[in-house]
Amino acid sequence: xxxxxxxxxxxxxxxxxxxxxxxxxxxxxxxxxxxxxxxxxxxxxxxxxxxxxxxxxxxxxxxxxxxxxxxxxxxxxxxxxxxxxxxxxxxxxxxxxxxxxxxxxxxxxxxxxxxxxxxxxxxxxxxxxxxxxxxxxxxxxxxxxxxxxxxxxxxxxxxxxxxxxxxxxxxxxxxxxxxxxxxxxxxxxxxxxxxxxxxxxxxxxxxxxxxxxxxxxxxxxxxxxxxxxxxxxxxxxxxxxxxxxxxxxxxxxxxxxxxxxxxxxxxxxxxxxxxxxxxxxxxxxxxxxxxxxxxxxxxxxxxxxxxxxxxxxxxxxxxxxxxxxxxxxxxxxxxxxxxxxxxxxxxxxxxxxxxxxxxxxxxx
Ligand SMILES: Nc1ncnc2c1ncn2[C@@H]1O[C@H](COP(=O)(O)OP(=O)(O)OP(=O)(O)O)[C@@H](O)[C@H]1O
Numbered sequence: 001x002x003x004x005x006x007x008x009x010x011x012x013x014x015x016x017x018x019x020x021x022x023x024x025x026x027x028x029x030x031x032x033x034x035x036x037x038x039x040x041x042x043x044x045x046x047x048x049x050x051x052x053x054x055x056x057x058x059x060x061x062x063x064x065x066x067x068x069x070x071x072x073x074x075x076x077x078x079x080x081x082x083x084x085x086x087x088x089x090x091x092x093x094x095x096x097x098x099x100x101x102x103x104x105x106x107x108x109x110x111x112x113x114x115x116x117x118x119x120x121x122x123x124x125x126x127x128x129x130x131x132x133x134x135x136x137x138x139x140x141x142x143x144x145x146x147x148x149x150x151x152x153x154x155x156x157x158x159x160x161x162x163x164x165x166x167x168x169x170x171x172x173x174x175x176x177x178x179x180x181x182x183x184x185x186x187x188x189x190x191x192x193x194x195x196x197x198x199x200x201x202x203x204x205x206x207x208x209x210x211x212x213x214x215x216x217x218x219x220x221x222x223x224x225x226x227x228x229x230x231x232x233x234x235x236x237x238x239x240x241x242x243x244x245x246x247x248x249x250x251x252x253x254x255x256x257x258x259x260x261x262x263x264x265x266x267x268x269x270x271x272x273x274x275x276x277x278x279x280x281x282x283x284x285x286x287x288x289x290x291x292x293x294x295x296x297x298x299x300x301x302x303x304x305x306x307x308x309x310x311x312x313x314x315x316x317x318x319x320x321x322x323x324x325x326x327x328x329x330x331x332x333x334x335x336x337x338x339x340x341x342x343x344x345x346x347x348x349x350x351x352x353x354x355x356x357x358x359x360x361x362x363x364x
Contacts, residue, residue, distance in 0.1 A: 002070040004041060006034045012069045020058060021047075021343050029350070032079060040073035048083045048349065049342025050127035050209070053335060055080060082128055082209035082342070083349045085233035087262075093161065094200070096207040097131070099233040099345055101264070104256075106248025108217035111269035112238045113141045114315050115305065115337075116214040119236075120170055121322040122331070122338035128209040131164060134174035135196050135226070136216045142174040147318020153177060154203075161202050168323050173203045193225045200230060210345070219248070219255045227259045234264040234348050236302065236341065239290055241271055246289035253297050264344040265300035266290050267337065270307035300344060303337030306330070 002008050014026040021028050025045065032044040043062075051058070059076035066074045084098035094100075103119070105112040113136060124130040134142035143150070146167040154162040154177050162178075164171035178199065205211060213232070215223060227235075235256045239249035249266065256263050268290035274281045285307075294301040305311070308330060314321040322331045 004036060004071055006036065009034050009036075009041060009043065009066070009071055009074070012066060012071055016062075016065050016069065020054070020339070021346070023347075028346075040075060041071065042075050042077060044077045044079060046079045046081065048081065048346030049339065050080045050082060050123070051339055051342070052080075052127040053125075054339070080127065083346060085345070085349050087233055088231045092201055093204055094211075097205050097211050098209050099349070100211045100213060100230065101341070101345070102213045102215050102227065102230075102232050102235040102256075102261070103238060104215040104219070104223065104235055104252050105217050105238045105245075106219055106250070106252040107239070107245045108138075110217075110238055110240045110245050111305070111311075112136075112217060113139075113145060113214050114311060114320075115238050115267055115269055116212050117142065117145045117315065118311075118320045118322045118334040119337055119341065120210075120212045121168060121320055122334040123210055123212075123342065124169055125322060125326065126335065126338055126342070128342070129207055131171035131173070131205050131208045131211045133200060133203070133211060133213045134172070134176065135199075135213050137175050137192050137196070137222075138216050140174045140176035141315075142172055142214065143176050144318060145315040145320060146170070146172055148172070148177075157204060161204050162199075163204050171205060171208070173199060175199065190225075192222050193229065196226055197229055219251045224255060224259060227256065227261055232261055233345055234262040236264050236267060238267045238269055239293070240269055240285045241283065241287050241289045242285040243289060245285075246293055249290070250293060250297075253293070253299070257297075262348045263297065263299045264341060264348065265302035266294045267302050268304045271304045273307040276309075300340065302340040302344065303333065305333055305337070 014024055019025050025031055030045045032046040035042040055078045059078055062076045063074050082098055103112055103116040120130045120132040134140045148165055148167050152165055154165055164173045237249050237252040239245045253263055272281050272283055291301050311321050314324045322334050325331055
């Protein structure tokens, strides 16, 4: 048995290569303090994401890893707190928003909005404070996906600001909330960017760990301009395994690189389909493309979601899978995605230093 000192505990923690964060506890600077007393060791960890469903398991696993390495009797205490992005200038009504995450896709219809809303709910289910902005001017779908009645409008405050609409605890705002039901939104480029920026900045988001922005599909001028005007912690690109979608996702990655927005990773949606009759699983849209793309851009493949009719039916019914069937394997896939997103944001925030100089582009 080892002599138990703070130094020996730290050394062993450094040697335990495995942590669920992809780097050791030492590399992640996750050790808050180590108290050595008569009755044992108390190890306090600070973790930069919320992970309510996993923290007890993590504490027990780490305690038994330490025991195996010669340090028995360690009680692990996990303190979860999402850190604020140094890339975000926290001003105005965004001052208490710690992280803004853009969810984009090169190609339309790959499931960007479905992934955004389930991701937001999964982050929240794990204990984070979350908001979602539906910025998809071409096809806003948040109202339907969250089952928010058409008559519900955001409350106007001081004639200038709006309160987000709460559903399932999530603070939500959509371009569609601000227009009459049947009025088509014919927004041209610069007008759309200005309107979206205003909607983002004039919403009373309050205190949030993450604000998810569901971007319009594509990688056009609106995206570049919006990406330049809004300081974000990072971006996620959603794709299907289909070659055409992967080619367009590559354009999304290029776009974020061009405007110096850190890419947190790629989500592969509709990756596999299991036949509800015989259980046979097949890769309807091909396979390997998203992993290959992630490897070639040295970003993470954050998660893989199956093509499953329950995912479609749940958002159509206004009750996304994470709230409709929280214990299901599908919901667990979104929770796993939320953990990976949380880990990447934590890592990105540790790497980042200050907000970059933003070049304001006024015309498109
Ligand atoms: N993993 C999935 N399994 C089954 N159906 C899905 C899945 N993901 C999304 N869908 C369905 O695919 C359709 C398109 O999804 P969604 O609207 O989220 O895509 P999008 O990329 O946001 O589209 P747009 O380009 O219009 O913004 C919807 O009917 C949705 O319910």
